[in-house]
Amino acid sequence: MKPSSLSRRATLRELSRWAALLAAQRVAAAPDLSLPRQDRPHFDADPFTLGVASGQPRPDSVILWTRLAPQPMAPLGGMPRALVPLQWQVADDEHFARVRRSGIVWADPAQAHSVRVRADGLVPGRVWFYRFLAGDAVSPVGRTRTAPAEDAPVDRLRLVLASCQHYEQGWFIAQREIATQDIDLVLFVGDYIYDNPSPRRLRVRTHETGQHPSGQAFTLQQFRCRHAHYKLDPDLQAAHRAHPWLLAWDDHEVRNDYAGLRGDDDFDLPPEAFVQVRAAAYQAYFEHQPLALDQAPGPGGMRMHDRFAWGRLAELWTLDGRQYRDAQACNADGRYNGHMRWNCDARDDPHRTLLGTAQRQWLEQGLAASPRRWKLVGQSTQMSSWGVPMPGGRRLVFTDGWDGYAQERAALLGFIGERRIDNVVMLGGDVHRHVAARLRPRPNDPASPVVASEFVATSLTSSGMPESTMSLIRRANPDILHARSDVRGYMQLEVTERSLHCIARATDFPVLPHSRMSTLASFHVEAGRPGPQVG
Known part of the structure; x- marks a missing residue:
């Protein structure tokens, strides 16, 4: 039996009511700057236990990711309920002799001190290396690439x-x-x-x-x-x-x-x-x-x-x-x-x-x-x-x-x-x-x-x-x-x-x-x- 139009309308009303509950779950992408800040963080253990990652390669940009978690299975990964600054760097080489792009991003406890950076202004179609720095801790080095220009001929x-x-x-x-x-x-x-x-x-x-x-x-x-x-x-x-x-x-x-x-x-x-x-x-x-x-x-x-x-x-x-x-x-x-x-x-x-x-x-x-x-x-x-x-x-x-x-x-x-x-x-x-x-x-x-x-x-x-x-x-x-x-x-x-x-x-x-x-x-x-x- 096909569902009647009445049952469809009732279902849509139910889904709208349940969807409204999602509003209470929203976590803003922008950090809450009223939180305390750890401007000079010190870590007793490696905060980069979960590694680094990159994604969404565009011709001029790529998304970089990490999460500060010195105790990854603990609440908030063992981090305090405070904003923590991370420096990010993108370089031509894995030794970071030539840093091409860099900046500061705040790790927010509302997002479990995870960060994602849109590293833009990059040259299309080439390999890049990236890392994060927090206090005296340095992340593993990641390797990523930008997509070719959208109008570029590409071999493969x-x-x-x-x-x-x-x-x-x-x-x-x-x-x-x-x-x-x-x-x-x-x-x-x-x-x-x-x-x-x-x-x-x-x-x-x-x-x-x-x-x-x-x-x-x-x-x-x-x-x-x-x-x-x-x-x-x-x-x-x-x-x-x-x-x-x-x-x-x-x-x-x-x-x-x-x-x-x-x-x-x-x-x-x-x-x-x-x-x-x-x-x-x-x-x-x-x-x-x-x-x-x-x-x-x-x-x-x-x-x-x-x-x-x-x-x-x-x-x-x-x-x-x-x-x-x-x-x-x-x-x-x-x-x-x-x-x-x-x-x-x-x-x-x-x-x-x-x-x-x-x-x-x-x-x-x-x-x-x-x-x-x-x-x-x-x-x-x-x-x-x-x-x-x-x-x-x-x-x-x-x-x-x-x-x-x-x-x-x-x-x-x-x-x-x-x-x-x-x-x-x-x-x-x-x-x-x-x-x-x-x-x-x-x-x-x-x-x-x-x-x-x-x-x-x-x-x-x-x-x-x-x-x-x-x-x-x-x-x-x-x-x-x-x-x-x-x-x-x-x-x-x-x-x-x-x-x-x-x-x-x-x-x-x-x-x-x-x-x-x-x-x-x-x-x-x-x-x-x-x-x-x-x-």
Whole structure:
């Protein structure tokens, strides 16, 4: 049954009421200058325990991040409730013989003494080194780069696609390898942290420091500790130091399968309480990532979608698949998790949305107007259909993914086909499997034209489904050229004028400290010819 217009209006009224609660959670991006100041800070322990990071490379700027936390698991990271000045520097070389840009920024206790600096006035298309100084403490040196000028000819773009790094389920050896790669940026498409502890049978890091602090996260302090726990990992720190990152988020940064302002089936939280949890999760996420100041969470949530250009070669969009979506189809009242369903007519409702109308229109307008050769779309999950047939001509589908929002998927891919938008490549994560697939408005229908290509990176550590199940999915979906769920890893892409090459790097589950990565498969997409090809 399709929801009535009356129930839609009632739902919108409910969501507006709950959204109003977010206003009380806003933390201003500007520091409160009435707070006491520590103009000459002294630290008994290293305040840069969580490392440094950079992100959002533009032609003339990049975002730099760090957080002062001498005791990272303590409230406020062991810092006083006071403003602390940090100096930041950007240099030509890692020894800082030629400092090109510098300044002072205040670390604010309202943001757990995290800082983000937009280092601007930089030369496009080159490598830079950066660091922070607080009192007599000096941060590790980070390496970053600016994007080429938007009208510049560019030979190539090299990036890593990664997602889903459950700390308890394995070591971050893939991040260790990513840190050594000759790439331009990392595109991380969700589940940077996991809000929930792993089932005991899947815990690989079993010693004291390998388990999530506090179990399930509910409060701002618990989410801060969760992010700090992940950021303490030396391999993750190394990957952040080595490359600028672009980030999209998924569900586990907040709650498994949450949808908009609704979620938390596992703990039966009423919507009003879930709004408070979501606000805490968003705030902690903002505090621990190299995001722009105008992305600070506020009454309307937190903007995550964005657009980046890489000269005349490529344009890359990052999408938010959680904040604006409708609840999953065919759930019982008050339930919001995804489920495997085969008798769910509601998923074909043309009004159901995963992206939200405004975000989808923004993406479509950007794709249609882009003058660049390649259009890359970073979003959190698998777009190609992966349902399996059931008696009576129905399909068993997972309602939390794009199969649960089938009409919006068809509309988006139909738009790409109708406008003849060339060289669109969807890049996803979430499903814990390497995937290469063709994308059509009507999945798996040879009469429907292939209009785009898709690559999905398996999880970095999080466990996947059995290979026997994956084999059934492959046989039922001929548009999927490759799918492996029994491996962990990432994808490396190289984009040139003529083609896009993709290498799937992988290791077996569980990921152990001595595990080794290897190349599982490789694919390419020829410019002007949608759909991956093997090799």
